[in-house]
Each structure stands twice: as structure tokens, then as C-alpha cells.
Amino acid sequence: MSVDKDTVRRIAKLARLAVPETRQDAMAAELNGIFQWVEMLGEVNVEGVPAMTSVVAQKLKWRQDEVTDGGQADAVTANAPGGEDHFFVVPKVVE
Amino acid sequence: MSDLTAMTLAEARDAIRARKISSRELTGAFVRAIEAARPLNAYITEAGEQALAMADAADRRIAAGRMGDLEGLPLAIKDLFCTKGIRTTAASKILGDFIPPYESTVTQNLWDAGAVMLGKTNLDEFAMGSSNETSHFGPVFNPWRAKDSNRNLVPGGSSGGSSAAVAADLCLAATGTDTGGSIRQPAAVTGRVGLKPTYGRCSRFGIVAFASSLDQAGPMTKTVRDAAILLKTMASVDPKDSTSVDVPVPDYEKLLDGGIKGLRVGIPREYRVEGAAAEVDALWARGADWLKAQGAEIVEVSLPHTRYALPTYYIVAPAEASSNLARYDGVRFGYRSGQARDIISLYEHSRGEGFGAEVQRRILIGTYVLSAGYYDAYYSRAQKLRTLIKRDFERAFETCDVLLTPSTPGPAFAVGAKTSDPLEMYLQDVFTVTVNLAGLPGISVPAGLTANGLPLGLQLIGKAFDEATLLRAAAAVETAADFKHSPAKWWVS
Numbered sequence: 250m251s252v253d254k255d256t257v258r259r260i261a262k263l264a265r266l267a268v269p270e271t272r273q274d275a276m277a278a279e280l281n282g283i284f285q286w287v288e289m290l291g292e293v294n295v296e297g298v299p300a301m302t303s304v305v306a307q308k309l310k311w312r313q314d315e316v317t318d319g320g321q322a323d324a325v326t327a328n329a330p331g332g333e334d335h336f337f338v339v340p341k342v343v344e
Numbered sequence: 345m346s347d348l349t350a351m352t353l354a355e356a357r358d359a360i361r362a363r364k365i366s367s368r369e370l371t372g373a374f375v376r377a378i379e380a381a382r383p384l385n386a387y388i389t390e391a392g393e394q395a396l397a398m399a400d401a402a403d404r405r406i407a408a409g410r411m412g413d414l415e416g417l418p419l420a421i422k423d424l425f426c427t428k429g430i431r432t433t434a435a436s437k438i439l440g441d442f443i444p445p446y447e448s449t450v451t452q453n454l455w456d457a458g459a460v461m462l463g464k465t466n467l468d469e470f471a472m473g474s475s476n477e478t479s480h481f482g483p484v485f486n487p488w489r490a491k492d493s494n495r496n497l498v499p500g501g502s503s504g505g506s507s508a509a510v511a512a513d514l515c516l517a518a519t520g521t522d523t524g525g526s527i528r529q530p531a532a533v534t535g536r537v538g539l540k541p542t543y544g545r546c547s548r549f550g551i552v553a554f555a556s557s558l559d560q561a562g563p564m565t566k567t568v569r570d571a572a573i574l575l576k577t578m579a580s581v582d583p584k585d586s587t588s589v590d591v592p593v594p595d596y597e598k599l600l601d602g603g604i605k606g607l608r609v610g611i612p613r614e615y616r617v618e619g620a621a622a623e624v625d626a627l628w629a630r631g632a633d634w635l636k637a638q639g640a641e642i643v644e645v646s647l648p649h650t651r652y653a654l655p656t657y658y659i660v661a662p663a664e665a666s667s668n669l670a671r672y673d674g675v676r677f678g679y680r681s682g683q684a685r686d687i688i689s690l691y692e693h694s695r696g697e698g699f700g701a702e703v704q705r706r707i708l709i710g711t712y713v714l715s716a717g718y719y720d721a722y723y724s725r726a727q728k729l730r731t732l733i734k735r736d737f738e739r740a741f742e743t744c745d746v747l748l749t750p751s752t753p754g755p756a757f758a759v760g761a762k763t764s765d766p767l768e769m770y771l772q773d774v775f776t777v778t779v780n781l782a783g784l785p786g787i788s789v790p791a792g793l794t795a796n797g798l799p800l801g802l803q804l805i806g807k808a809f810d811e812a813t814l815l816r817a818a819a820a821v822e823t824a825a826d827f828k829h830s831p832a833k834w835w836v837s
Contacts (some may be wrong), residue, residue: 254710260711262706263715264666264695264711265691265692265693265695266514266699266704267689267692267697268704270694276379279766282582282766283658283767284760285362286658286767287653287658287659288654289651289652290725293652293729299728299731300727300728301728301731301734302727303784304558304730304782305783306545307589311693312583324446325445325447326676328445329675330678331675331680335677337675339675340684341685342686342687
């Protein structure tokens with residue numbers, strides 16, 4: 250299995266990442282190097298081995314379903330690169 | 345006292361408690377040292393004024409007889425911990441102007457105990473790297489240089505600003521985070537102590553997320569005792585992090601003494617890897633002898649899946665990163681591209697311009713291994729390997745209490761020496777990454793110098809939530825190694 254330029258374009262699209270045309274060949278080569286190395290995991294027989302879901306034996310905690318925070322529109326929007334009156338402003342989405 | 349900045353955390357604490365020095369004197373000395381050390385690029389944001397204000401507040405509390413565990417002690421904070429009102433960048437352009445409206449739990453614990461913040465230290469972008477060279481704010485230089493050399497070396501990574509700051513006396517101690525070795529590896533190549541606690545020991549709330557199932561905060565210090573002191577305050581159960589564990593935090597410092605008579609120390613045979621420096625193997629053997637001489641029993645153990653740990657990590661960590669970093673979209677906070685034509689191109693260009701090369705590479709790897717058709721072949725298989733790696737440790741700990749290994753395959757290398765090949769850089773974490781995959785605690789202790797004068801560390805690995813035993817064993821290595829070296833301060837003109 251090898252990664253080509255088209256694959257780079259496809260996963261970059263999925264990742265919402267603009268990878269310039271001029272970078273795509275180099276990126277494909279780098280990813281190929283890494284995936285070839287990772288292929289060694291194929292040597293291991295993993296039949297019947299459960300996939301890890303939690304690294305430390307613990308039960309996730311429950312808590313009351315209640316509001317513990319909120320009403321902080323100023324803080325929430327303080328870092329917005331485009332914002333007005335507690336709204337996040339983006340390019341037009343609906344025509 | 346001649347040089348206040350050369351004190352250990354414990355010494356400074358005791359001097360403040362005995363009213364021999366004030367927090368303002370101590371903090372002022374560090375603020376001046378930091379200004380003089382700007383060529384190292386250890387700090388992204390210096391917070392001298394706030395630090396002095398915090399020191400004054402601490403001095404007032406001390407005068408009133410109200411003293412926290414870390415009262416008046418100046419610390420450096422890795423710029424991955426959100427600090428309320430103080431810029432937090434993750435060393436990325438995409439968060440270059442981000443000012444958190446909240447505080448991370450770990451740092452809040454430190455301030456509640458009276459500590460003083462000197463500033464935010466440099467790191468690899470989003471903690472992705474092993475040399476601090478992926479930072480948007482430029483590389484950090486290791487305070488150490490090889491004998492008779494002016495060449496700049498890397499301070500390790502990702503917590504390279506923190507490791508350099510501790511080694512250069514630019515703070516009493518620092519916080520780091522460790523996803524694959526990012527505390528232990530930089531501590532090792534700067535001749536200082538770095539502790540990665542058990543997963544869940546410290547809250548991850550307010551730490552910029554990289555790989556959530558692997559990330560853990562920990563102390564970077566001058567001595568093992570200092571690590572014990574700092575961990576006690578950093579660790580807590582936190583309702584804001586459901587994976588933080590409700591296990592009592594012992595007084596690690598009190599448990600340091602007592603020796604290691606009868607302690608069973610495992611030597612994993614798979615950690616003899618090709619490509620490791622001969623001096624590393626020799627030091628490892630010496631470390632085992634040191635522990636044996638103090639009454640420990642040395643047992644050979646096997647961790648058969650060790651060689652699969654790095655490739656497993658480079659599936660699991662990028663997968664989680666690609667998901668965690670989806671939040672940086674140029675809409676709610678962070679960098680926004682001016683190139684956008686529509687909402688999709690706003691996302692794509694903000695991320696394409698805001699993330700550096702290594703972060704982009706990992707986002708693409710992660711997206712690929714989670715995508716339809718590849719999920720089972722890569723991600724599921726890696727998660728199964730992770731189970732096998734954890735089982736290796738469980739089996740080993742049936743016959744021993746701690747494991748002793750090298751910390752890194754070699755000493756600090758030159759800036760730029762390993763940036764052209766990502767795989768070569770990834771190999772820096774070959775001895776540390778297994779510990780994150782298994783969620784265990786690990787510590788690197790400075791143990792000796794190479795022939796050309798560069799520090800090397802030894803790593804100890806403990807059972808989950810048994811940091812107390814780990815620290816006791818580390819103290820035994822520290823005592824035997826008697827590592828008293830410090831770098832020459834070439835950056836002070």
C-alpha cells in the first residue's frame with residue numbers, strides 16, 4: 250500500500266488542510282516512509298487480542314446532570330478572530 | 345547566599361520558610377537571569393512583572409504566617425498549560441495570540457500552593473517533536489555544549505524550553521507534559537530530572553491536547569526530591585477531567601527515604617537496541633551495579649513487544665491528534681487566514697497557514713489511519729498492539745518492582761542534525777514511548793557524562809500509581825551517580 254499525490258489530496262480534504270500543490274509530492278514521500286515503517290505491526294498475531302480502550306483500570310465517573318458553568322459570552326468570544334456582539338462571524342454559508 | 349538561582353526547590357523552600365530570603369529577592373534573581381539568557385530562547389513569554397507581583401503577594405502571606413507548600417517559589421510553565429490572561433501558544437502560529445480565559449488545573453494547584461510564575465517556556469509545536477525544533481517561535485538551545493565546541497545542541501523535546509530553563513538556572517523547577525517521552529527525554533539530555541506520572545495522576549484540564557490517552561503533565565526539576573515535592577502539588581482528582589483518578593496523593597517527599605534494600609529491579613533485555621551509543625549501554629550496566637550495591641536485587645525481564653511500540657505510537661498519537669486539532673478552524677479562536685473565499689476554504693487555509701510542517705504531517709497520518717477502509721488495518725491493530733505492550737509490563741512486574749533502562753539512545757545532538765528525516769527524529773523516543781502506551785509512571789535521572797562532556801540519563805519505570813517506590817529508586821540512582829555537573833554559562837556576555 251503506498252500513498253500517492255491523489256491520496257494526499259484526498260486526506261488533506263478530509264482533514265480540512267490546504268496542502269499546496271508544490272508540497273504534495275514531498276508529503277506523499279514522507280508519509281510513505283512512515284507507513285512502510287509502520288508495516289512491521291503486520292508481523293504480530295493479534296487474533297483474539299482486545300483493542301485497548303482504557304490504559305488505566307478505572308470506571309468513568311458519573312455526576313449529576315446539572316448546569317455547573319455558563320453565562321460567559323464575553324469570555325467565550327474574547328479570542329474570536331472575527332466576532333461581533335457575542336457572535337462568531339464567518340463567510341456567508343447560505344445563499 | 346551567593347547565587348540564589350542555583351538553589352534546588354527544596355533549598356529555596358527551606359530558606360523562605362526560615363525567612364533567610366524573601367520571594368521577591370529570589371524571583372528578582374530569576375527575572376534577571378531570564379533576561380540575560382534570551383539567546384537560549386527558553387521562554388516564549390516572560391512574565392517578569394506578574395512574577396514580582398505574585399512574589400510580593402507571597403511575601404505578604406509569609407509575613408502573615410499563611411504558607412502554602414510552594415509559597416513564594418518561582419516556576420516556569422510549559423506553554424501548553426493554559427494560564428488565565430497570559431498568552432498560551434502551544435508554540436504554534438495558530439494559537440499565537442491566544443489568551444485563555446481560564447486556568448489549567450495543574451497550574452491552578454501550583455498558584456493555590458503559593459508558587460510564582462516566571463513565564464511560559466518554549467516547546468515543539470503542539471508538543472510534537474523531540475528536539476524543540478518544530479516551534480513556531482524558533483529552536484531552543486541546550487545550555488550544554490560538548491567539550492571544546494561552540495556548536496549549539498538541542499535541549500530535547502517537546503518540553504525543551506522547560507528542560508533548558510531548569511538546566512540553565514532560569515527557574516527553580518518547571519512543568520512539562522509527556523506524550524511519548526517529552527518530559528524524560530529533554531530532562532535526560534540536559535542533565536536534570538523529569539517525571540512522567542501515571543496516566544490520570546494529574547488533571548489534563550486546560551492543557552492543550554495532543555493525544556488524550558497518552559498526555560500527562562509532570563515535574564522537571566534539579567533533583568529527585570524536588571520532583572517529589574512538585575508532583576504532590578500538581579497531582580489531584582479533578583471533576584473537569586473524568587480520566588483523573590481518585591487515588592489519594594501521598595506525601596512523596598516523606599516517602600523518599602528508607603532505601604531500596606530488597607527492591608527488585610528488572611532489566612528488560614529488549615532495551616539493548618542497535619544504534620544506541622556504547623556509552624549508553626555502559627551507563628545502564630553501571631546503574632544496575634549502583635542499585636545492587638544498595639541492596640536491590642537485579643532480575644532480567646522480557647518485554648517482547650518493545651520493538652512495536654514506536655510504530656504503534658505513530659498510529660495512535662496522530663489519530664488522536666487529528667481529532668483533537670480539528671477544533672482549530674479559524675472561527676472561534678486562533679489564527680484566521682485572509683485567503684478565505686467561503687467557509688470550507690476558511691478552514692483549509694487557516695489550518696494550512698497556521699500549522700507547521702510536523703503538525704500537518706501528523707494530522708494527515710491520523711486522518712488516514714482513521715479513514716474508511718484503513719481503520720482496521722492501522723488504528724484497530726495499533727490498539728491491539730497497545731494491549732500487548734501493556735501486558736508485557738504486567739508480566740514483568742510479577743517478578744520486579746521497578747524497571748531500569750536508558751532514557752535516550754544518545755546525548756543531545758546538534759541543532760538541524762535530524763530535521764530532514766522524521767523517522768530518525770522519532771527514534772529519540774524509543775526508550776520512553778512504551779511507558780505512555782502502558783499508562784505507567786517513568787522518571788529520568790541524570791547519571792553521567794559522555795566522554796565529550798554531555799549528560800546522559802537513566803530511566804526508571806514503575807507500577808501504576810506507585811510513584812512513591814519509583815521516586816525512592818530514583819533517589820538511589822541519584823545518590824550513587826552523584827551528578828553535580830552544570831553547564832558553563834556561555835550565554836551570559
